[in-house]
Amino acid sequence: MPRGFASVLARATLIAAVTACGEAQKPLPLVSPAGPVPAEPQRPGSAAAGYDALVNKGYVSCGIPYSAYRQSAAPVPASRLLPARAGRNAELPYNLTAHVTPSGVEVVAPNCLTCHAAQFNGRLIVGLGNESADFTRDPSLAVESAGTRVSGEAETAEWRKFADRMKAIAPYVTTDTVGVNPAVNLTWALFAHRDPKTLAWSPKPLLEPPPRKPLPVSVPPWWRMSRKNAMFYTAAGRGDHARMMTLASALCTDDVAEARAIDSYAPDIRAYLASLEPPKYPFPIDAALAARGRPVFERHCASCHGTYGENAAYPNLVIAAEAVGTDPLLARAATDGSEERFLRWAQRSFYGENARLAPAPGYYAPPLDAVWATAPYLHNGSIPTLEALLESSRRPKYWARSFDSSDYNPRTLGWNYRELPHGKDAEKDPRQRSRIYDTTLPGYANHGHAFGDTLSADERAAILEYLKTL
Amino acid sequence: MRFTAWLVFHFAGIALILGGVGLSSLKALLAAAAVAASASPHAQESAPAMAAARAALVAYAQKDVPGFAPARERWRFAFPADHALHPQHRTESWRLSGALASRAGRRFGFQLVFFRVGITPPRVALGPSTWAARDVYWAQLRLTDAAANRHHDSEKLERAAMGLSGAQSSPARVWVHEWSVEAHDSASFTLRGAQDHAGLELSLVAAKPPVTHTADTFHAYLVSRLRARGTVRIDGAALEVEGVAWLDRAWGQVPLPVGAVVWDRLLIQLDDGREVMGVRLRRRDGSADPTVSGLLVEGNGAARVLQAADLAIDRVERRWRLRLPSENLELYLDPYVGDSGAAAVSGTGAGHAYVELAADAARLR
Numbered sequence: 158m159p160r161g162f163a164s165v166l167a168r169a170t171l172i173a174a175v176t177a178c179g180e181a182q183k184p185l186p187l188v189s190p191a192g193p194v195p196a197e198p199q200r201p202g203s204a205a206a207g208y209d210a211l212v213n214k215g216y217v218s219c220g221i222p223y224s225a226y227r228q229s230a231a232p233v234p235a236s237r238l239l240p241a242r243a244g245r246n247a248e249l250p251y252n253l254t255a256h257v258t259p260s261g262v263e264v265v266a267p268n269c270l271t272c273h274a275a276q277f278n279g280r281l282i283v284g285l286g287n288e289s290a291d292f293t294r295d296p297s298l299a300v301e302s303a304g305t306r307v308s309g310e311a312e313t314a315e316w317r318k319f320a321d322r323m324k325a326i327a328p329y330v331t332t333d334t335v336g337v338n339p340a341v342n343l344t345w346a347l348f349a350h351r352d353p354k355t356l357a358w359s360p361k362p363l364l365e366p367p368p369r370k371p372l373p374v375s376v377p378p379w380w381r382m383s384r385k386n387a388m389f390y391t392a393a394g395r396g397d398h399a400r401m402m403t404l405a406s407a408l409c410t411d412d413v414a415e416a417r418a419i420d421s422y423a424p425d426i427r428a429y430l431a432s433l434e435p436p437k438y439p440f441p442i443d444a445a446l447a448a449r450g451r452p453v454f455e456r457h458c459a460s461c462h463g464t465y466g467e468n469a470a471y472p473n474l475v476i477a478a479e480a481v482g483t484d485p486l487l488a489r490a491a492t493d494g495s496e497e498r499f500l501r502w503a504q505r506s507f508y509g510e511n512a513r514l515a516p517a518p519g520y521y522a523p524p525l526d527a528v529w530a531t532a533p534y535l536h537n538g539s540i541p542t543l544e545a546l547l548e549s550s551r552r553p554k555y556w557a558r559s560f561d562s563s564d565y566n567p568r569t570l571g572w573n574y575r576e577l578p579h580g581k582d583a584e585k586d587p588r589q590r591s592r593i594y595d596t597t598l599p600g601y602a603n604h605g606h607a608f609g610d611t612l613s614a615d616e617r618a619a620i621l622e623y624l625k626t627l
Numbered sequence: 628m629r630f631t632a633w634l635v636f637h638f639a640g641i642a643l644i645l646g647g648v649g650l651s652s653l654k655a656l657l658a659a660a661a662v663a664a665s666a667s668p669h670a671q672e673s674a675p676a677m678a679a680a681r682a683a684l685v686a687y688a689q690k691d692v693p694g695f696a697p698a699r700e701r702w703r704f705a706f707p708a709d710h711a712l713h714p715q716h717r718t719e720s721w722r723l724s725g726a727l728a729s730r731a732g733r734r735f736g737f738q739l740v741f742f743r744v745g746i747t748p749p750r751v752a753l754g755p756s757t758w759a760a761r762d763v764y765w766a767q768l769r770l771t772d773a774a775a776n777r778h779h780d781s782e783k784l785e786r787a788a789m790g791l792s793g794a795q796s797s798p799a800r801v802w803v804h805e806w807s808v809e810a811h812d813s814a815s816f817t818l819r820g821a822q823d824h825a826g827l828e829l830s831l832v833a834a835k836p837p838v839t840h841t842a843d844t845f846h847a848y849l850v851s852r853l854r855a856r857g858t859v860r861i862d863g864a865a866l867e868v869e870g871v872a873w874l875d876r877a878w879g880q881v882p883l884p885v886g887a888v889v890w891d892r893l894l895i896q897l898d899d900g901r902e903v904m905g906v907r908l909r910r911r912d913g914s915a916d917p918t919v920s921g922l923l924v925e926g927n928g929a930a931r932v933l934q935a936a937d938l939a940i941d942r943v944e945r946r947w948r949l950r951l952p953s954e955n956l957e958l959y960l961d962p963y964v965g966d967s968g969a970a971a972v973s974g975t976g977a978g979h980a981y982v983e984l985a986a987d988a989a990r991l992r
Contacts, residue, residue: 228880229843231697295935301908301918304888306844313887317914324915331936587931 187500188492189395191477191519194386200399200424207429210422211269213243215256219319219409220266223255225306236281239270251281262315269405269426272338272376276562277436277530284433285530286376288538289560291335293591297327321360322408325350329367333581334601335592336560337538339371341487345499347407353506358411364498372487372600375538377523378531383431384463384524386473390536391491391516399423400512416507435527438625440567450623453616457608461522465627477519482605483535491516526627532571539596539603542571543624547609547617554603555580556594570621680784684744684765685883688718694748697879702846704839709848710810711799712743713878714761716845719743719794720881721801721808723818723831724894725855725872726969726979735859735868736771736969736981737827739808739820741801742881743787743794757789764792766803768820770827772861773963779825816853816874821860829857831872835902838922838930845879851894851902851924871896871979887911889985893940893949893960897978900926903956905933905940905949909985923954947982948974 210216223245237250245255245263252271257263275287300323307316329346330339345367350359374390388394394401403410403419410416455464463471478488490496496516503514520536534540541558545551555577558564564573580595596603609617695717713719721741728734742765753759767782783803785792792803799810806820814833820826837848853872858865873894884890893905902924907917919940921933939950947960947970960970960980970980 225886231843295918295920298908298918298920298935301888301910304910305882305884305886305890305908307887308885313912316887317910317912321915324918327935 187497187504187515189387189392189475189515189517191475191480191517194392194473194475194517194521196386196473197396199427200397202399202422202424202426202428204425204429204432206422207425207427207432209241209243211426211429212239212241212251213246213254214419214422215254215258215264215266216403216406216419217254217266217268217409218256218258218406218415219315219322220264221300221303221319222307222312222315223263223265224309224312225303225316226265228306229303236276236279239281239283251283258315260311260315262311264315264319266319266409272340273379278439278565279563282436282530284379284430285436286378287338288336288375288531288533289562290338291591292330292332292337292339292371293335295327295331297324300324319409322350322358325360325362326408328369330371332371332373333591333598334373334594336533336558336594337373337601338376340374340376342367342371344404344407345496348499348502351407351502351506353502353509356410356412356416356507364502367496367499370599372490373537374487375531375533375536378435378527379430380433380435380526381524382427382433384471384473384526385521387521389516390520391488391518392475392521393491393514393516394512395515396512398512399427400508400510402427404508413507435627436530438527438529440625442625443622446619446622447626448623450616450619450621453612454620454623457612457616458525458620462525465526471524472522474522475517475519476522481520481522482607483520484537484539484600484602484605486600487536488516488518488520492518525624528627529570529625532565533594534571535603535606537601539594539601540571541574541594542566542569543621544569544571544617546606547612547620549604549607549610552596552603553577553594554596557592558594560592570624677782677784681765681782684742684763684784685885687746688744688883689885692717692745692748694751695745702839702841704837704846704848706813706837707799707810708796709837709876710813710816711796712794712801714745714749716878717745718881719878720876722875723808723816723853723872724875724969724981724983725829725853725870726896726963726981727827727829727855727859727868727870729859729866729868731866733866734773734963734969734971735827735861735870736769736773736963737820737829737872738767738769738968738981738983739806739818740767741794741803741806741808742766743801758786760786760788762787762793764794764801764803766792766806768806768822769968770820770822770825770859770861771964771968772825773969776964778964778968779822781822818857824862826860827857827868829855829868829872831855831874833874835924835928838924838928845877845881847875847877849876849904850874851904851922851930852896873902873981884985891985892983893947893980894983895949895958895960895972895978895980897958897972897976899976899978901954901976903933903949903951903958905938907940921951923951 233250239251249255251274252268253265254268255263255265272287274283275285277285300320304316304320307313326346329342332339349362349364349366388398388401400420403423406419461474478485500514503509534546540546540552541556553576556574557577558572558574566573580597581590581593584590584593696715724738726736743762745762747753747761763786765784770779785803787793794801801808809817816831818829831853833850834852834854835850837850839848851873855870855872859868888908888910891907895903904922906920909917919935919938921938922930923933924930937953941948945966949958956975958972958974958976960972960982962968962970962982967982967984970982972978972980
């Protein structure tokens with residue numbers, strides 16, 4: 158896969174990954190309380206049809222003309238291909254989808270899997286959040302560069318549509334650190350450039366855009382969808398989840414008719430996501446130790462994270478930011494009024510018809526199915542291992558990892574990492590700097606969730622072993 | 628050393644313009660045009676034939692021809708081997724640009740470009756004709772005479788048959804007629820280029836290691852500083868000159884400035900030992916501001932990629948301005964002639980530069 162294009166696509170898929178959403182009609186509050194998140198009805202769908210749509214349909218409707226893509230496309234290794242892809246898509250890497258636009262140009266666009274599929278130990282897992290994507294580079298450079306390979310009037314017009322959007326959002330989606338995702342800012346930037354009623358694109362922002370520095374988020378795994386009553390870290394995604402997911406198309410969806418067409422099959426995609434089983438732990442498990450861990454887990458963790466196995470139960474709780482103590486900026490920005498214009502945009506838009514964005518001032522305690530696969534941890538990906546999550550004195554202040562999916566540590570349940578004596582400030586080389594996770598930066602803090610500190614070392618070891626079984 | 632500047636198109640491909648030539652029978656047209664273009668010794672007289680040949684070559688270079696290697700994700704760069712031909716790849720370029728001065732202070736600039744297009748893949752046998760060729764070469768020479776306020780421009784196009792053009796290994800050498808670049812080892816080169824009234828012969832010695840790069844469709848390296856010494860012949864006089872040069876090489880599917888986006892480059896060699904390359908990606912239709920990027924090479928050869936947030940490139944009247952706040956640089960580039968070619972550098976740093984504009988391609992038509 159051509160590297161430059163990969164990052165273009167990754168960026169655009171953010172878009173796909175993105176989420177945010179619409180609030181219902183006027184009187185509904187823009188902020189939800191912390192505490193229990195109630196279930197709401199979801200439209201039924203077909204998981205099989207949903208997989209087909211996910212990997213074959215052009216829901217991100219603008220992209221790079223195939224004629225230009227082809228010139229830069231490297232051979233795709235089998236490990237990056239997915240089954241049951243049709244036509245051109247059968248030959249494209251899993252995170253790209255080709256479709257023919259109304260003007261007759263075949264374009265290649267990023268799809269949801271750019272952020273929502275990843276390798277673990279060398280195996281591609283659909284639904285695992287991509288925690289290795291690099292959003293530290295200006296995405297418009299890659300798209301403009303692709304333009305050097307575009308010719309012909311119709312192709313140029315299609316490329317320009319994609320390039321214009323990427324250029325508009327580029328200032329808001331460039332992160333400091335490789336691996337973290339700017340999805341929230343991306344969503345706000347797109348809202349700022351669209352009329353909420355018509356969804357028409359405006360080259361100039363219609364709302365004050367978000368701050369230039371995105372707050373970092375880790376990409377949660379899709380297999381949590383079936384358990385959660387709302388989407389996103391602050392449980393902001395309420396109402397119809399399928400509609401909320403169609404925001405993944407907001408980079409290119411320029412009118413309500415197109416949005417409605419995508420929404421018509423979105424329940425199938427949601428059904429597919431809800432059908433995803435968490436992967437099985439691929440390394441040996443000490444069954445006796447895990448069995449000892451279960452009651453410790455149920456005593457100390459289950460009240461927020463739920464129980465597993467027989468009689469599983471998940472409480473669907475948002476924990477107030479000050480109670481969980483993790484980096485407060487994401488929840489604060491969502492609820493202190495500074496993002497209100499975006500929440501209102503969603504409320505007034507097509508997306509707000511049956512879904513709404515109503516963040517709570519805290520963080521959703523997630524279900525922990527296959528949590529061992531989802532390092533690094535916390536909503537901002539600030540802690541490289543579960544071992545360090547459970548013992549806060551082990552958390553590295555400055556750290557770096559290889560981003561190799563085989564560089565996993567089955568003892569600590571997370572990525573092997575190097576603890577560094579300094580943060581980003583002391584590193585002059587921009588490439589190296591971007592690979593340092595610096596927990597002293599705003600939004601990147603690794604404090605809070607210190608509940609494991611009160612446990613004995615034996616209890617922590619037993620919980621870690623038990624988590625392998627989830 | 629290596630950098631992965633994903634989309635920095637630093638070796639502004641080739642100053643070619645895509646004409647309205649269809650792809651059918653291109654190969655035949657190309658061969659005929661190459662003969663026509665090389666038949667006349669005077670560039671002016673052969674201009675229409677040259678334009679047709681160049682257009683055919685560019686169109687042909689973009690066509691898929693099975694049998695050539697795709698640019699792989701990785702290339703193990705090795706020198707001097709990579710100074711030489713890469714026959715398994717479809718297209719390839721050699722580009723030397725620089726600024727020179729005589730002892731009396733008369734200033735010159737130069738750029739010599741070779742562009743190879745493979746027409747017969749390595750594994751396909753050549754026909755029996757002595758005209759049978761694996762490659763066609765296009766070359767362009769610009770010699771700028773600041774005192775006369777003039778660019779001397781010319782170009783040649785020739786098939787690689789009967790020694791008319793070609794490239795060889797050990798020693799690495801590329802030539803079209805009497806224009807040539809030869810590598811004597813990893814770091815030293817000889818350049819020869821002559822036109823009717825202007826020519827040069829230079830000995831070039833690299834002062835920095837190559838900076839290597841693998842992009843989507845090609846492999847490339849650049850040497851951001853070579854010391855140049857030699858002779859410029861102009862209007863019957865021979866002048867001893869010294870100066871600095873910049874080498875760009877690329878092979879694979881080398882970008883051509885024929886798409887919706889073209890690029891301009893500023894190659895700056897500062898007296899403090901650093902070099903800065905500024906690249907401006909520019910939409911032909913002007914529908915958005917240019918997108919800038921670049922490269923900074925430190926005195927010790929360490930290179931780092933510059934993004935849009937790091938630098939700005941604009942025009943201040945006829946001068947070019949490059950600003951790089953993190954290095955406290957605000958540089959003004961004054962081309963010796965017109966708005967491109969070799970340039971003087973002033974501002975918060977001093978030195979020499981070469982301004983390479985995609986628009987120069989149009990001027991050659």
